[in-house]
Amino acid sequence: MRLGGIGRSRNVEDRRGRRMSGRGGAVGGIGIVGFLAILAFGYFAGIDVTPLLTGQDSTQMVAREPTPAEEQEAEFASRVLTTTEQVWTEVFDAQVDGDYVPPQLVLFSGVTQSPCGGASGATGPFYCPADRKAYLDTAFFETMHRQLGAAGDFAAAYVIAHEVGHHVQNLLGILGQVDNARRQSSQVDANALTVRLELQADCLAGIWAQKVGGLMERGDLQEALNAARQIGDDKLQRDAGRVPQPHTFTHGTSEQRQRWFATGYDSGDLRSCDTFSTDRL
Structure with missing residues (x-):
C-alpha cells in the first residue's frame, strides 16, 4: 500500500508504554460482543484471558520507549486512519444525510482500559461505541502474520478499516x-445478529478499499481477502481442532467474510x- x-x-491517542495497574474489566463492563471476542481470540490464539473476564488485577507494564519497528507500525496505523477519514467524509457527503465524525484510534501496548471494559493484546482490535474509539495493540499485526497466516500491509489496513466500519x-x-435486539434474544439469535453486524463491517471495509484504490499495489486486494478468509469462524474453529459449530459463530465464515468484503x-x-x-x- 502506497502511503508515502x-x-x-x-x-490518534498513543497509550503505548504507559504503566497500567488496577483491575481488568469484568464481563459486565465488556458487553456481549467484547465478551465473545475475548473468549474467541483467547481460545484460538492460545492466550489466557482469564484476568479480563474475572476482573483480576492486570499485570503492570514497564514504561519504555517504543522500538523503531513499533514506531513504524504506529505511523502506518495513523496513515491508514487518515485514509478512512478521507473516504468516509466523501461517502457521507455523497450517500448519507449527515457529516462524518471520525473516531479516535487508541494505540496501546499489552493492556489498557476502555468504557467497554479492560482490554489486552489478547482481545485483538476492537471498537467501543461508548467513547467512539477504536483500540489497537499494534503487536496484533505480528499475530496476524505469524499465528493467523494473514500477512501483508493491506491485510493490516483491512483490520483497521473493519473497526472504523463499526464506527x-x-x-x-x-x-x-x-x-437492543441482542438483549432481547437468545444466545444463538444474539450470535446470529452479531454475525450480520460483523459481515456488514467487512462490507464497509470493502467500500473503503475501493475508494483508496489509487494507493493499492499489486497483491493488496488478495492480502485483504486472505485476511478475511483466515479469520472466518469456521476456519478458526477447525484450526483449533474443533468441528465448526455455526450456532457459535460471531463473525461469519471465511467465505462470507470474503464475499461481503468483495x-x-x-x-x-x-x-x-x-x-x-x-x-x-
Whole structure:
C-alpha cells in the first residue's frame, strides 16, 4: 500500500508504554460482543484471558520507549486512519444525510482500559461505541502474520478499516439497534445478529478499499481477502481442532467474510452492505 503521500491522522491517542495497574474489566463492563471476542481470540490464539473476564488485577507494564519497528507500525496505523477519514467524509457527503465524525484510534501496548471494559493484546482490535474509539495493540499485526497466516500491509489496513466500519455503524445508529435486539434474544439469535453486524463491517471495509484504490499495489486486494478468509469462524474453529459449530459463530465464515468484503469493494455503495435484510449471508 502506497502511503508515502498520506499524512498522519490527528485522531490518534498513543497509550503505548504507559504503566497500567488496577483491575481488568469484568464481563459486565465488556458487553456481549467484547465478551465473545475475548473468549474467541483467547481460545484460538492460545492466550489466557482469564484476568479480563474475572476482573483480576492486570499485570503492570514497564514504561519504555517504543522500538523503531513499533514506531513504524504506529505511523502506518495513523496513515491508514487518515485514509478512512478521507473516504468516509466523501461517502457521507455523497450517500448519507449527515457529516462524518471520525473516531479516535487508541494505540496501546499489552493492556489498557476502555468504557467497554479492560482490554489486552489478547482481545485483538476492537471498537467501543461508548467513547467512539477504536483500540489497537499494534503487536496484533505480528499475530496476524505469524499465528493467523494473514500477512501483508493491506491485510493490516483491512483490520483497521473493519473497526472504523463499526464506527460508521455507530454513526448510522445500527450498533444501538442491534444491541437492543441482542438483549432481547437468545444466545444463538444474539450470535446470529452479531454475525450480520460483523459481515456488514467487512462490507464497509470493502467500500473503503475501493475508494483508496489509487494507493493499492499489486497483491493488496488478495492480502485483504486472505485476511478475511483466515479469520472466518469456521476456519478458526477447525484450526483449533474443533468441528465448526455455526450456532457459535460471531463473525461469519471465511467465505462470507470474503464475499461481503468483495461486495463493498465492487459496489462502493452503502446500500449494498445491508446484511440485515438479506436471506443469504
